[in-house]
Amino acid sequence: MSAPVLQTRDLRLAYGRHEVVRGLGFELAPGAIACLLGPSGCGKTTVLRAIAGFERLLGGEIHFEARLIGSADTHLAPEARGIGMVFQDYALFPHLSVAANIGFGLGKLARPAREARVAEMLELVGLASEAQKFPHELSGGQQQRVALARALAPHPALVLLDEPFSNLDSEMRERLSLEVRDILKAAGTAAILVTHDQHEAFAMADEIGVMHEGRIQQWADAWQLYHRPANRFVADFVGQGAIVQGVVRDPATVEIELGRLSSNVPVECCHGSRECVVDVLLRPDDIVHDDSSPLQAIVARKAFKGAEILYTLRLPSGAEVLSLVPSHHNHTIGQPIGIRLDVEQVVTFPHA
Amino acid sequence: MFSTLDFSVIPLALPAIFKGLAFSLELTLIAMIGGVILGTLLALARLSGGKWLGRAAKFYVDIMRSIPLLMMILWFFFLIPLLTGQPIGQEKSAIITFTLFQAAFYSEIMRAGIQSIPRGQVNAALAIGMTYWQSMGHVILPQAFRNMVPVLLTQTFVLFQDTSLVYAIGATDLLKAAENAGMLYGRTVEMYLFVSLIYFAICFALSMLVKYMNKRIAIIR
Numbered sequence A: 001m002s003a004p005v006l007q008t009r010d011l012r013l014a015y016g017r018h019e020v021v022r023g024l025g026f027e028l029a030p031g032a033i034a035c036l037l038g039p040s041g042c043g044k045t046t047v048l049r050a051i052a053g054f055e056r057l058l059g060g061e062i063h064f065e066a067r068l069i070g071s072a073d074t075h076l077a078p079e080a081r082g083i084g085m086v087f088q089d090y091a092l093f094p095h096l097s098v099a100a101n102i103g104f105g106l107g108k109l110a111r112p113a114r115e116a117r118v119a120e121m122l123e124l125v126g127l128a129s130e131a132q133k134f135p136h137e138l139s140g141g142q143q144q145r146v147a148l149a150r151a152l153a154p155h156p157a158l159v160l161l162d163e164p165f166s167n168l169d170s171e172m173r174e175r176l177s178l179e180v181r182d183i184l185k186a187a188g189t190a191a192i193l194v195t196h197d198q199h200e201a202f203a204m205a206d207e208i209g210v211m212h213e214g215r216i217q218q219w220a221d222a223w224q225l226y227h228r229p230a231n232r233f234v235a236d237f238v239g240q241g242a243i244v245q246g247v248v249r250d251p252a253t254v255e256i257e258l259g260r261l262s263s264n265v266p267v268e269c270c271h272g273s274r275e276c277v278v279d280v281l282l283r284p285d286d287i288v289h290d291d292s293s294p295l296q297a298i299v300a301r302k303a304f305k306g307a308e309i310l311y312t313l314r315l316p317s318g319a320e321v322l323s324l325v326p327s328h329h330n331h332t333i334g335q336p337i338g339i340r341l342d343v344e345q346v347v348t349f350p351h352a
Numbered sequence B: 001m002f003s004t005l006d007f008s009v010i011p012l013a014l015p016a017i018f019k020g021l022a023f024s025l026e027l028t029l030i031a032m033i034g035g036v037i038l039g040t041l042l043a044l045a046r047l048s049g050g051k052w053l054g055r056a057a058k059f060y061v062d063i064m065r066s067i068p069l070l071m072m073i074l075w076f077f078f079l080i081p082l083l084t085g086q087p088i089g090q091e092k093s094a095i096i097t098f099t100l101f102q103a104a105f106y107s108e109i110m111r112a113g114i115q116s117i118p119r120g121q122v123n124a125a126l127a128i129g130m131t132y133w134q135s136m137g138h139v140i141l142p143q144a145f146r147n148m149v150p151v152l153l154t155q156t157f158v159l160f161q162d163t164s165l166v167y168a169i170g171a172t173d174l175l176k177a178a179e180n181a182g183m184l185y186g187r188t189v190e191m192y193l194f195v196s197l198i199y200f201a202i203c204f205a206l207s208m209l210v211k212y213m214n215k216r217i218a219i220i221r
Helices: A044-052 A098-106 A111-124 A140-152 A170-187 A198-204 A222-227 A232-237 B009-047 B051-066 B069-084 B090-116 B119-127 B132-169 B174-185 B188-220
Strands: A006-015 A018-028 A033-037 A059-064 A067-071 A084-086 A158-162 A190-195 A207-212 A215-220 A242-250 A253-256 A259-262 A277-282 A287-289 A296-304 A308-314 A320-326 A336-341 A347-350
Touching: A006 A044, A018 A044, A018 A059, A018 A215, A033 A044, A033 A170, A033 A198, A044 A059, A044 A158, A044 A190, A084 A140, A084 B119, A098 A111, A098 A140, A111 A140, A111 A170, A140 A158, A140 A170, A170 A198, A190 A198, A207 A222, A207 A232, A215 A222, A215 A232, A232 A347, A242 A320, A253 A277, A287 A320, A308 A336, B009 B051, B009 B090, B009 B132, B009 B174, B009 B188, B051 B090, B069 B090, B069 B132, B090 B132, B119 B132, B132 B174, B132 B188, B174 B188
Parallel strands: A033 A190, A033 A207, A084 A158, A158 A190
Antiparallel strands: A006 A018, A006 A059, A059 A067, A207 A215, A242 A253, A242 A277, A253 A259, A277 A347, A287 A336, A296 A308, A296 A336, A308 A320
């Protein structure tokens, strides 16, 4: 594996006396797209600003292209870092044309080289016909792409994207996040995206760090986060699901109301007593609708999603679980329906 | 009472009045350009974060804004020759005084203009590799200036009206020229009426310009 383009180690950041990031670290391979995902106030934007050079570190180290650019007593100025950034509000220069915005960071190049690079970037983001327009004449999605082209123009090895799609409607957001991914991959530029929207993270990132209270709770790809969440926070934050109680029968079996599950019970769960209570995470795709099943649950709520309906089902014990069912199975609230378990990855946590 | 007025003297007085008007306009133009440049430097000094530089600039602005312009004109005219040992002439003295005085007002306008540009614009420029001063020059000042053009122009017609104060040191501006002509032909009232019409026409044209610019800037923002 090639050397990482960015390394952060044991970062500590504070606003005034309030420490918002502590002991955070990760690595990013060249060309990889990572995402810091977390609820507002978890410190993700602060980390991004520290990498860009807009915040000073209280502790820890940031290495970019094998060079120390930030620590408690080193602070390379943002303009000397060579890291591109796309801002939440785009921060395009309103007094300059699209082409001038993109060429803004290319002052060191000779004019023909600069113009060639601007044309190349316009082509890459699909805005060649808008070159002479001004930012206020463009749609939100177009402005977004100009901001990306401007950040990519000076050939940075890393681009930071701060909630880049938050000003767009949801349809646009999904389309553009895939588009931006393609553009970044075509340019071969590594990127870090910050967002609170997991769909954005799933659509764009190769790897995702879920952040909470200034720390990374888990660093993994989307599949791992969803199916093997490291802790309850990740389980709650990523995807939907319900927690039900289970009893550990032996180290390989957990029994819940709906049946027995084969599972490797985490060690911390069961020292001492052989039978103990655990919390089991059931995802909506773990519960399958099956009319022939003897297991029955009552429809408590339903949410129509188009191709599927997300049912909230009440079990005889009163516990609730979620089930994602193809939408031609249209049941009414209060009706009992047959279900069965189809759990491939059993996720258990110590009983809270 | 108006039947006693005789406007036939106006054509006779026109050459002298135009000469006065030319000086008023020259004074306005030079003081505006010089004042905006000096004022922008003062604003940058105040926003630079440098403690003493900022304080010095603030002190300058506060002093200029708390002294009546007429007094400044007189002081400058009488004090500078005492300091340098030679008179500098009414017109030169007026131009320097107005530039220094107006700079204080323009600097407050430019300061507000600079502060109205979102912080993100500087960050965006830094992230592309510009230094702080480069981003000031290429990103912040052009926008601040553009946004503030209407306010700067409004200040300019205050400046234009104030040029009439140079009569105090005997410089011949529009008002003084009209007064002189009035005395010469014994038609003071007519001359005052005529000259106020000129002041009105110029200020009205300027205010139309301000209105037009406000509209254009509102579209861009």
